[in-house]
Amino acid sequence: MQPTYGSRIPGSVACHHLHKGGGQAEEYEDxxxxxxxxxxxxxxxxxxLRVALSDGASESVLAGLWARSLVDHFVSVPHEALASADSFGREAVMVTASWEATLxxxxxxxxxxxxxxQWYEQPKLDRGAYATLLAISFCAPQEGDLADLRGEGRWAAAVIGDCCLFQVRDGALITAYPLAGSEDFGTSPNLLNSRNQDSLLISERVAMNSGSLRQQDDIYLCTDAVAAWFLREVEHGGRPWETxxxxGTSDGPNFADFIGEERASGHMRNDDATLIHVAVW
Amino acid sequence: MPYTAEISRSNPTCFVFLVDQSASMSDPIGGEVPTSKASVVSDAINRLLTELSVKCAKEEGVRDYFHVAVVGYGHNNVGSAFGGALAGRDLVPLSQIADNPARVEERTKKIPDGAGGLVESTVRFPIWMDPVCNGGTPMRQALEYAHRLVDRWLGEHPACFPPIVLNLTDGEANDGDPTVPAAGICSLTSADGAVLLFNLHVSDAGGSPVTFPDTEAGLPDNYARTLFGMSSLLPSHMRSYTAQEGFTVSDSTRGFVYNADITSVVQFLDIGTRATDLR
Structure with a gap:
């Protein structure tokens, strides 16, 4: 049995990002x-802690701005908003309410x-902006919760598209969600559109998940290029979480160097790359 | 694996459109409102350039993922078919094409009004080339011209996604067998695979429109069968996209379209995450 925490779960969070190679930093659309x-x-x-991560679709315009709107909204929602697909769908539609003003x-x-x-921008502005989204919320053991009996915290997450969550416990990958294989990634993931008012459809397409949280657990949240690399490493018997x-610590390379090497070797697709590491102490 | 190279500003690829401008292109096709074959192909080119520009548009402008040539053949010569400021030029970066149509027309189209009906809306329709039809059909020379353009491009961009040559014609070549220079184009390669040659056949021979067939059976005449045979097999990801659009595909599916819309070739190209609605 793991030690109990009380209502506080000490840990840390580290965020890394890098724009697509060959582009400009301001073109980063995660x-x-x-x-x-x-x-x-x-x-x-x-x-x-609340974390939200989004990847603006490169074929749409204002994708980075839309991705920013989504994550700013979803880090402020209550934990319960990520507990059901219906509530997630309603929250996603709420973000579209301010899009016309933004536009x-x-x-x-x-x-x-x-x-x-210009004439070539108008059709894309008419269609709206597109982005994936992963939102996760953590909470302390709740009274009456089975996990509480084991002194465990909880996480609840919702994903539209191919941003991924990986949870590592005791040196093993225990959760890979919503995609579990490196071949599952493509160029047409599910996306939230800035004009999509159909909360029912969104609630039908969102992938919900939840899990427990123990001391020494690590959770990695990443956009698709890093996620596909991670799963490919696992498929080849590797332990990518150790990298x-x-x-960014004294024991490892900085993010930009690491991404640059993996892109250059052909092991990682050249795309915007974002990683958020939540460590429980 | 071939046909997987990134298409980006640092690794662009090229499109060469060949446009039949011979006298036979003045013949009308179509139903209640007949249109000349020349109008059909110039409309197709203007739509293709529009789709490419929109696909690559971002906030700062159109990104140069592609360089594009529009080559006309007819009136016994072969050369650039661009009008306006681009006249006389061969391969042009896409951003310059987007910023330099010969003119922009306003056309009306009916769009859903959100309540089950239709309303008229005005859209801007850029024009880079107008219908032209006179003289013979030097298709063989045109294919050789495309060969030179693509060969030079590959020398400068050896790792690019393989260039695409799209020939829009009624098929009535009169300067020799076009299949020989067609095979020559398909023998050119980048590190990512062989150059692709597609054909749009615009014809008054009748029969049903055909999109990306896998057999010549059912094609109406020898012109269609020749163009089908000259066309490249679709790479697997293009076959997958065609299947998603509801067409039947197999390993024998070729980049050939008979009297139907060819604009979907623009969607064959991956430049990043596609902007698609939840379904």
Missing amino acids: AYAVHPRVSAVEEIDVAS GDYIARREADGRPI LRDL
Whole structure:
């Protein structure tokens, strides 16, 4: 049996990101948000942590802005919003409510800058922006919860698309979600559209999951290029979490160097790359 | 695995469109409102360039994932068919194509009104080339011209996604057997695979429209069968996309279309995550 925590779960969170090779830093179209805001070195209470991660679809315009809107909203929702597909669907539609204003501001800014919307942009603006989303919420043991009897915390997550969550416990991968194989990734993942008001459809397509949280657990949240690399390493008998765990520390390379090497060797697709590591102490 | 190279600004690929502008292209096809074959192909080119530009549009402009040539053949010569500021140019970066149509027309189209009905909406329709039809059909020369363009491109971009040559014609070549230079184009390769040659056959021979067939059975005449035989087999990911669109495919499916829309070839190309609605 693992030690009990009480209501606080000490741990840390580290965030890494890098834009697509050959592009500019400002063209990065993933987005992530962590609540409350923390630095990589400080101790946090994982029981109060919310994380959201999104990957803007490169074929749409304003994808990065839409991804940012999604993660900013989903780090502020209550834990219960990620407990059912219906509530997730309602929250996703709520984000679209502010999109028309965001779009109006953007068009006005372009006019003011002397760069009005061109004929080739209009069809894409009409269709709206597209992005994947992974949102996760952690909580302390709840009274009456079976996990509470074992002194375990909980996590609840919702995913549209191919952002992935990997949970490692006692040196083994115990959760790979929502995709479990490196061949499962393609160019047409499920996406949230900035004009999609159909909460029922979203609730039918969202992948919900939950799990327990123990001391020394590690959770890795990543966008598709890193996730596909991770699963391919596992399929070849590797322990990719050992590499990710040490990124940016004195024991490992920095994220940009690591991604650059994996891209150059052909082991990782050249795409925006984002990784968030939640460690329970 | 072939046909998996990244298409990006640092590793772009090219499209060469060959447009039949011979006298026979003035013949009308179609039903209640006959249209000349030349109008059908110029419309197809303008739509293809529009689709490519929109596909590659981002906030800062159109990204140069592709360089594109539009080559006309007819009136006994072969050369650039661009109008306006691009006149006379061969391979042009896509951003320059998007920013330099010869003109932009406004056309009306009916779109869903959200309440089960239709409303008229005005859309901007850029024009890079107008219908032209006179003289002979030097298709063989046109294919040789495309061969030179693609060969030069491959010398400068040896690791690119294989270029695509798309020939739009009524098939009535009169400068010799086009299958020989067609095979020559398909023998060119990048490190990612062989160059692809597709054909759009615009014909008044009748019969049903055909999209990406896997057999010549059912094609109406020898012109169609010749163009089918000249066309490349679709790579597997293009077959998958065609199947998703509801067409029957097999390992023998070729990049050939008879009297039907060819614009879907633009969707064969992966430049990143596709913007598709939840289904």
